[in-house]
Amino acid sequence: MASLQPAGAVIAGVTQNPTYSIVIPAYNESARIPATLRRVLDCLRSRGWSAEVIVVNDGSTDGTAAVVREFAQQSPEVRLIENPSNRGKGYSVRAGMLAAQAGILMFTDSDLSAPIEEADRLFDAIAAGADIAIGSRWLESGRQTHRQPLYRQFFGRCFNFVTRLVMGLPFADTQCGFKAFTRDAAQTVFQLQTIEGWGFDPEILFIALKRGYHVKEVPVTWAHDERTRMRYLKDGVKMLKEMAIIRWNALTGHYARKIRAIQASDRSR
Secondary structure: OOOOOOOOEEEOOOOOOOOEEEEEEEOOOOOOHHHHHHHHHHHHHHHOOOEEEEEEEOOOOOOHHHHHHHHHHHOOOEEEEEOOOOOOHHHHHHHHHHHOOOOEEEEEOOOOOOOHHHHHHHHHHHHOOOOEEEEEOOOOHHHEEEOOOHHHHHHHHHHHHHHHHHHOOOOOOOOOOEEEEEHHHHHHHHHHOOOOOOOHHHHHHHHHHHOOOOEEEEEOOEEOOOOOOOOHHHHHHHHHHHHHHHHHHHHOOHHHHHHHHHHHHHHHO
């Protein structure tokens, strides 16, 4: 599928012809984005990766954008994308992935709950033949260095059970914000994505399986960050509604129509 550029301004230079694109959605992250970017840059440079780092500012009201601009002035690997307003994590990830230029694309949470060094595990799965590699906190739970509180574990497990039941997704962990894609898989999946909030993960996995992509679940080291903005009760109810939207989209042929429209656009170019 052809690449669609998302709305929003892209600021600063970019690594030419990168092998990897690392997308980081950010909302009011001025306090921790400096440490995140330093760690990501240290990792890619120590490993010799040819990579770009795309931070998507989701309408932050603090100094997030200014911090990223400062990093971009010193580090050509860093790019900033500004959303037109606060749209949600799903919108931000989609914007970054569709603007990415590499052959292998990944997104990670700004808190680096899964250390960026674990990206090697995702990239290895892609190299071994997977179209999509998703980090999992539950395949090897002993890799969790700082567990969630019990109530968060409970809600997380319940949501994942419902997701498996309603969406038919065979994964132990759909919500881990640590996923990598081949360029072809990313272009297809994120052009079809409709959910802009927290519930986008089940949708992109649902689309991927329906489109015949090979998705590999990979255990990763993970540490809970107490500063997470995820509200399990309120956001969980919203995500359940979003799952109903996904099923309705599939039932009514929304994704199929969108595919045909994209293909028709490609042929007309």
